[in-house]
Amino acid sequence: MKSLHILLAGAVACLAGPASAETLLERGTYLANGPAACGNCHTPITPDGRPIQGQELAGRLIEDNPAFTAYAGNITPDEETGIGSWTDEQIITAIREGKRPDGSIIGPPMPIGLYRGISDTDAKALVAYLRSIPPVRNEVPESTYRIPLPPSYGPPVGNVPDVAEGVTVEYGGYLAGPIAHCLECHTPMGDKGHPDFENQLGAGGFQFHGPWGTSVSSNLTPHEDGIAEYTDEEMVAMITTGTRPDGTPMYPPMGYGYYANMKPGDVQAIVKYLRTLPPKPDPQ
Incomplete structure (x- = not known):
C-alpha cells in the first residue's frame, strides 16, 4: 500500500481553507x-x-x-x-x-x-x-x-486537513483519490483481492458487469497503452461526456453524467495529476 500512502500524503501536502465562501x-x-x-x-x-x-x-x-x-x-x-x-x-x-x-x-x-x-x-x-x-x-x-472482510481498514481517522483548490497536481490527486476514487476502479486487483496500488496504480483492466454487458476500466497512466495519445482537452471531454475523440461511446459504471457537473478546473486538475502517474502497460 506504499503508493496509496504516497498518494494520500501528496494530496494533503498543500493545505489551505476552502477556496470560496x-x-x-x-x-x-x-x-x-x-x-x-x-x-x-x-x-x-x-x-x-x-x-x-x-x-x-x-x-x-x-x-x-x-x-x-x-x-x-x-x-x-x-x-x-x-x-x-x-x-x-x-x-x-x-x-x-x-x-x-x-x-x-x-x-x-x-x-x-x-x-x-x-x-x-x-x-x-x-x-x-x-x-x-x-x-x-x-x-x-x-x-x-465470499471473501474475508478486514476487521478494520486501519486505525481511527484523525484530523484530515483541506487541500487547496486549484488546477494543481496536489488537488487533482485529492479529487482522483479520496473524492472521485478514480484509482479504485482503474487499478487492477492484486493477489490479496485488493487494488494493487503498489505496482499497478491506475493501469486499468478491472471488469464491471451490468445492463450494458461487461466493461473494462481504462489505463489512466501516461503509457502508450493509456492516456499518452490524448490531449488534455480530449481527456476532459471523455471524462465529462463518455465519448472518445473518434466519437465512439464509453460505458458505465463511469459516472459521466455526474462528472459533467464538475467545475472545469477540477477536471483539469485530475488530468494534470494523471499525467504524473508512473507509466504502466495494460495488465495482461
Missing part, C-alpha cells in the same frame, strides 16, 4: 452530484442503466460476482431503512472508516481505503447534503461476501 451544504451538493458521484452506486437504476427518478440514493444491487454480491445501502435520511437515525459522526465514520454504528464492516466495492483521505470539511459537507435530500423508504438486502 461555499456553505457546507453547497460544497456537499457539488461533491455528491459531481466528482464523488454518490448516486452512481447508491441510486436505483432502470434495466437500461438510467437512474430512477424519486429514488435518489435509496440503494441498489451494485455488483454480483464470484467474490461478493454487494448492495449499496440506502443513504437517504429515512429513519427505518436509511441513515436518518445515525449521528453526523456515525455517518462520517461509515464513509471514512467503513464501520456502521452497529460495528459491522462495510465491504467492497465501497472504496474505504481512499475515503480515509477525505478532508474533515468535505466529510461534513457530504453529511450536510445527505441530511438535505428527501427520505426514501427502501429496504436494501444485506451484502454477501
Whole structure:
C-alpha cells in the first residue's frame, strides 16, 4: 500500500481553507452530484442503466460476482431503512472508516481505503447534503461476501486537513483519490483481492458487469497503452461526456453524467495529476 500512502500524503501536502465562501451544504451538493458521484452506486437504476427518478440514493444491487454480491445501502435520511437515525459522526465514520454504528464492516466495492483521505470539511459537507435530500423508504438486502472482510481498514481517522483548490497536481490527486476514487476502479486487483496500488496504480483492466454487458476500466497512466495519445482537452471531454475523440461511446459504471457537473478546473486538475502517474502497460 506504499503508493496509496504516497498518494494520500501528496494530496494533503498543500493545505489551505476552502477556496470560496461555499456553505457546507453547497460544497456537499457539488461533491455528491459531481466528482464523488454518490448516486452512481447508491441510486436505483432502470434495466437500461438510467437512474430512477424519486429514488435518489435509496440503494441498489451494485455488483454480483464470484467474490461478493454487494448492495449499496440506502443513504437517504429515512429513519427505518436509511441513515436518518445515525449521528453526523456515525455517518462520517461509515464513509471514512467503513464501520456502521452497529460495528459491522462495510465491504467492497465501497472504496474505504481512499475515503480515509477525505478532508474533515468535505466529510461534513457530504453529511450536510445527505441530511438535505428527501427520505426514501427502501429496504436494501444485506451484502454477501465470499471473501474475508478486514476487521478494520486501519486505525481511527484523525484530523484530515483541506487541500487547496486549484488546477494543481496536489488537488487533482485529492479529487482522483479520496473524492472521485478514480484509482479504485482503474487499478487492477492484486493477489490479496485488493487494488494493487503498489505496482499497478491506475493501469486499468478491472471488469464491471451490468445492463450494458461487461466493461473494462481504462489505463489512466501516461503509457502508450493509456492516456499518452490524448490531449488534455480530449481527456476532459471523455471524462465529462463518455465519448472518445473518434466519437465512439464509453460505458458505465463511469459516472459521466455526474462528472459533467464538475467545475472545469477540477477536471483539469485530475488530468494534470494523471499525467504524473508512473507509466504502466495494460495488465495482461
